[in-house]
Amino acid sequence: MASLAHALLLSCLAAFFASTLQGASPSHKPKSLSTPLPRNYKKVLNTIDSCWRTGSDWAANRRALADCAVGFGQAAIGGKNGKTYVVTTPDDDPINPKPGMLRYGAIRTEPLWIIFARDMVITLENELMINSYKTIDGRGARVEITGGPCLTIEHVSHVIVHGISIHDCKPSKRGLVKSSPTHVGERQGSDGDAIAIFASSNIWIDHCYLARCMDGLIDVIHATTAVTISNNYFTEHDKVMLLGHNDEYTADRVMKVTVVFNHFGPNLYQRMPRVRFGYAHAANNRYDKWQMYAIGGSAGSTIFSEGNYFIAPDIPNAKEVTKREVNGGWKSWKWRSSKDVFMNSAYFVQSGYGSCAPRYSQAQSFTVSPGSMTPALTSDAGPLNCVVGEAC
Numbered sequence: 001m002a003s004l005a006h007a008l009l010l011s012c013l014a015a016f017f018a019s020t021l022q023g024a025s026p027s028h029k030p031k032s033l034s035t036p037l038p039r040n041y042k043k044v045l046n047t048i049d050s051c052w053r054t055g056s057d058w059a060a061n062r063r064a065l066a067d068c069a070v071g072f073g074q075a076a077i078g079g080k081n082g083k084t085y086v087v088t089t090p091d092d093d094p095i096n097p098k099p100g101m102l103r104y105g106a107i108r109t110e111p112l113w114i115i116f117a118r119d120m121v122i123t124l125e126n127e128l129m130i131n132s133y134k135t136i137d138g139r140g141a142r143v144e145i146t147g148g149p150c151l152t153i154e155h156v157s158h159v160i161v162h163g164i165s166i167h168d169c170k171p172s173k174r175g176l177v178k179s180s181p182t183h184v185g186e187r188q189g190s191d192g193d194a195i196a197i198f199a200s201s202n203i204w205i206d207h208c209y210l211a212r213c214m215d216g217l218i219d220v221i222h223a224t225t226a227v228t229i230s231n232n233y234f235t236e237h238d239k240v241m242l243l244g245h246n247d248e249y250t251a252d253r254v255m256k257v258t259v260v261f262n263h264f265g266p267n268l269y270q271r272m273p274r275v276r277f278g279y280a281h282a283a284n285n286r287y288d289k290w291q292m293y294a295i296g297g298s299a300g301s302t303i304f305s306e307g308n309y310f311i312a313p314d315i316p317n318a319k320e321v322t323k324r325e326v327n328g329g330w331k332s333w334k335w336r337s338s339k340d341v342f343m344n345s346a347y348f349v350q351s352g353y354g355s356c357a358p359r360y361s362q363a364q365s366f367t368v369s370p371g372s373m374t375p376a377l378t379s380d381a382g383p384l385n386c387v388v389g390e391a392c
Contacts, residue, residue: 044376046261046284047366048206048230052392059388062113062137065162069204070366071258071281072358073228076204078135078160082111087120094126094177095184106130107180111158116141123147126172127190129179132156138163139386148172149190150213154179154198162206163383166194169213191215198222207231209382216271220257221245225278227257233382234272235265244276247299252277258358260284260366263381264294274325275301281358282308283368286378287321289313289344296323300333304356305348307339309374312346321348341371 045053051068052058058065066080085105089098097103102122105114111133119142127149130136137160144165145151149172153159171192178184190196192214197203199222210217210232217234219242220227234240241259244252255278262285264272272287273280275297283306287294290313297303305321312319321342324330334352342348360366369377386392 042376043379044373046231046377048261049380053384054391056389056391058386058392059140062115062139065137066135066160069160069206069228069230071228071230071260071283071360071364072226072256073202073204073258074361074364075158075226076160076202076228077133077158078204079111079113079133080135082113082133085112085114086117087114088117090120090122092122092125094124094175097178102136103128103178106134106136107178108134109180113137115139116143119143121146124149126175126177127152127187127196129154129177130156130159130161131180133158135160135162136164138165138383139392140388142383145169150193151195152190152198153195153200153203156200158202159200160204160206161195161208162204163208163386165209165383167209167211167213169194169215171214191219193217193219195219196221197224197227200224201226203227205229205232207381207383209233211236213237216240216242218242220255221252222249223251223254225254225256227255228260229257230260230262231378231381232262233265234262234268236267238269239274240264240268240271241273242271243273243280244278244297244299244301247276250277252299255279256358257281258283258364261378261381262286263378264288264290267291270294270323271296273297275303277301279358280304281306284308284371284374284377286374286381287311290318291315292318293323294321295348296325297333297335298325302334302352302356303336304358305335305337305340307368307371307374309341309371309378310343310346310348312342312344314344319345319347321346339368339370341374 088100121144150169172190177187194217196219259282264287270292276299279302286309334356336356337348
């Protein structure tokens with residue numbers, strides 16, 4: 001599949017560079033910016049999407065998705081080896097979930113591939129604890145999780161969340177929450193993140209819409225590692241993505257996260273991502289006019305920005321892509337930029353010496369395209385409108 005993906009990308013390069021871009025956004029997304037973008041927008045399937053989107057049999061072969069991740073979360077298999085569980089109701093019960101509820105499937109101990117019987121808006125009564133070896137797959141339905149606490153991935157592995165809109169999440173109150181078929185524990189209350197990932201590994205968040213939550217949109221903390229965050233659409237939020245708990249939590253040195261093919265849309269302020277201690281590879285992401293900064297960090301973090309498309313805001317003192325959350329001592333941190341495109345006077349302040357490459361395994365590796373390709377590669381960020389019997 002990887003060779004097919006690379007071939008598709010290469011075949012599109014000539015056509016793309018001969019053309020210019022002008023993007024049409026799906027109805028749930030804000031209109032494109034008036035700032036200069038390459039014109040005559042030609043959609044290009046990125047490495048992940050070309051792995052599964054070209055066939056019309058996706059609904060009968062959903063588990064093929066689990067073979068398509070790249071980067072540090074490539075090994076996440078979710079519920080690939082389990083049965084299919086169908087969510088039939090938007091109702092929720094955090095203590096005694098019933099069959100048909102999302103929570104009933106998410107907390108099971110066995111692997112499950114979770115799908116949805118129809119469009120639904122789910123308002124959770126308390127944070128949703130997702131157990132290991134689960135895929136939450138929104139393809140074929142319009143699924144929103146909104147208006148209450150949202151997703152928690154804690155002390156687990158092999159979780160895939162795909163094709164869900166998660167927005168307007170709120171903090172939860174202290175209370176009992178079931179996290180497995182045999183365990184109900186008292187939770188202290190979640191912060192209001194869209195997706196909070198604690199002490200977990202092999203996690204893949206793909207093609208989601210995330211906006212307007214009370215805390216962060218995605219938090220990756222407490223020594224979580226082997227994560228890929230891809231093809232998501234972020235908008236209308238302050239603190240977007242946190243990688244690393246705090247400046248004292250040295251266990252986050254093991255953290256490795258790939259942030260790839262995402263569209264950081266209008267009305268975002270900061271943290272796309274903000275990194276502490278660990279390593280982040282941000283590749284082929286589009287950034288539309290952040291209000292404070294795009295990529296930041298502290299605590300000796302390592303950041304490789306590669307092939308991104310940065311459109312600076314019109315705010316004169318917010319043109320810099322980067323922000324070090326420290327008064328000094330950061331010049332040895334490895335923060336590098338390669339193949340990035342900088343628009344509207346955007347600029348990246350580099351630092352450090354020596355190699356900053358992600359050192360992916362052969363299975364994790366992928367070709368990073370020049371930044372000029374990124375608007376095309378991210379044109380379908382967010383949930384897809386997949387129709388049974390047709391290619392997505």
